[in-house]
Amino acid sequence: MDAVPDRPHPHPLTEGAPSPTYVDAHLHLLALASRLVGVEVAPPAVVSIPTLQERLRQHARLSPPGQWIRGWGYDDFVLGRHPTRHDLDAVAPHHPVRLVHRSGHASVLNTLALRLVGLSRYADDPPLGLVERDTEGEPTGLLLGLEEWLDQRLPTLPHDALVEGLRRANALLTTQGIALVHDATPTNDLERFHLLSWARRQGLLTVGIVFLPGITHLETFARAGLRPGPAGNLTIGQAKILLSPSTQGRLPGVAEVVEQVAEAKGRGWAVAIHAVEKEAVALAVEALHRAGPPPGPQPHRIEHASECPPRLVEALRALGAWVVTNPLFLYYSGPRYRATISPEHLPFLYPFGSLWRAGVPLAFGSDAPVTLPNPALGIRTAVERKGYDGVALCPQEGLPWEVAVWAHTAAGWKVAGLEEGVLV
Ligand SMILES: [Zn+2]
Structure with missing residues (x-):
């Protein structure tokens, strides 16, 4: 394991470290607010x-x-x-x-x-x-x-409901000990950026926010003088690309994705590619490989990477991109996975252990509102891989505790190119 270069080291939790300390590196704040009202x-x-x-x-x-x-x-x-x-x-x-x-x-x-x-x-x-x-x-x-x-x-949420929803979302996040969240919504545009910035100014949101703009909105951000990195009271993160055969009818060709990544790079952005199915993960890996390294301190990242057979773990190792993924899916959907996915494919589902052993850096998020944020349960699930029914799914893919803690703390700052614990 020591032969793997550039692997981030687990961050030891200091005794008496001030809370909140967790990072939720993939969620959707406005959808969470909407769910809560x-x-x-x-x-x-x-x-x-x-x-x-x-x-x-x-x-x-x-x-x-x-x-x-x-x-x-x-x-x-x-x-x-x-x-x-x-x-x-x-x-x-x-x-x-x-x-x-x-x-x-x-x-x-x-x-x-x-x-x-x-x-x-x-x-x-x-x-x-x-x-x-x-x-x-x-x-x-x-x-x-x-x-x-x-x-x-649909009409947007009425203002009063939005305010109440954001208040409840913030209360949920802070009581879970979360200091920083990454909002990875593919439709994130300049208006949402201003809305979340306003909510921070109003004190409705006290958690720090890394805002990942949707890939189609980079020009608007650039025209407003906004680039990756700290921007007012938010931090701008990677450009979000959605690769999904179910929502797009089919997956785009690799040339199309390479072009999107190249365009983002040309404007100064690394990318965050949503890829769940193994075909989408393979496409993301191939496109990132062809498009070359990111243009700044933020790394490229692949969101979810849910189906990851060994050849893709290998390809990810060579790529140097991060995987930002969701251990709580194993907790809430473990029984469904076991009932609906064929046994020979189950070992390739969220293979945290294999990814980590290969040297692929991992960060964890809840994907809220898909699951409600709960880093302590996420960490436990990444280690034990138990569903809510207590049955473990491929326990050999569990992470050591300190690595799972790292993925829900220090990793979330690092993948945004931020110094740990320093909020804008
Ligand atoms: Zn998501």
Whole structure:
């Protein structure tokens, strides 16, 4: 192991170190704020369609008719199926309703909401994503990979709800001992940057923020004189690129991704590439390999890298990029992985141990609102690899404790090119 050069060293926790000390290196602040003021439909609160309906009925009773109701985190595996618009209509016919799947990459709308966003039996599908339809051609309510399209059509959260949501998000983060978060939302634009900066000035958010702008917004940032590194009361991080076969219909070609990385580099940015499936991870690795090293102190990073067979671990070792990943997925989805993924592929799922032994630097995040931030549980899961049912998934891929702690503390400063503990 000592033969591997340039491996970051575990950071020993000093006795009596001041808290907060954790870093959540991948989350989505505004979506978390929205989840915290919406109807809670994630397990363990909701484990059946009737309990989901009861929650929604109660929420609708307290909201003026016509006001959007949003919920986050329903789990089709736990529920046995996706809810339909009829399930939602039965308890909230007078409010437009959008419930987001726990992955953040699918939504269910009720009939009123479908009508408001312009989806019907007669309307064409949006260019990307999938509208599930019944045999008559009527939308069932389930929309796959249409999150950005929906975000553009739904009203933004009312100001009071936004403020309350940010307050709750900050309370959750600080009580978990988190000092710094990285907001890795692919739709991060200049307006969101200003909004989060405002929330910091107002004291609504006291955690430090590394803001990763979406790849399509770099020109706007450049024109506003903003570059990677400290920028006012936030830090600007890597440019976020989303590689997802389910939301884009297919993966782009490698030349297209190389071009995006090269353009980002030309403007001074390293990149953070969202890649979950092994095909996407392979594409990210190949594109980064061809595009060459980052232009400044921030390294390139791959987000999630969920499926990582040995040849990709090897390729990552050669690349020198970071992997920013999510141990809590093993905790919350471990039982589902074991039930749905073939046994020969399970060892390649979040192979933290193999990545670390190969010398690939790791940082951890919750991907909130996908999971709620809980670094202590994340660290424990990275070591023991146990799901909520207590069954471990490939325990040989567990990390030593000090490495797991490092990935949720010092690593989160280092991957942003920041000096540890120094907030802007
Ligand atoms: Zn994410």
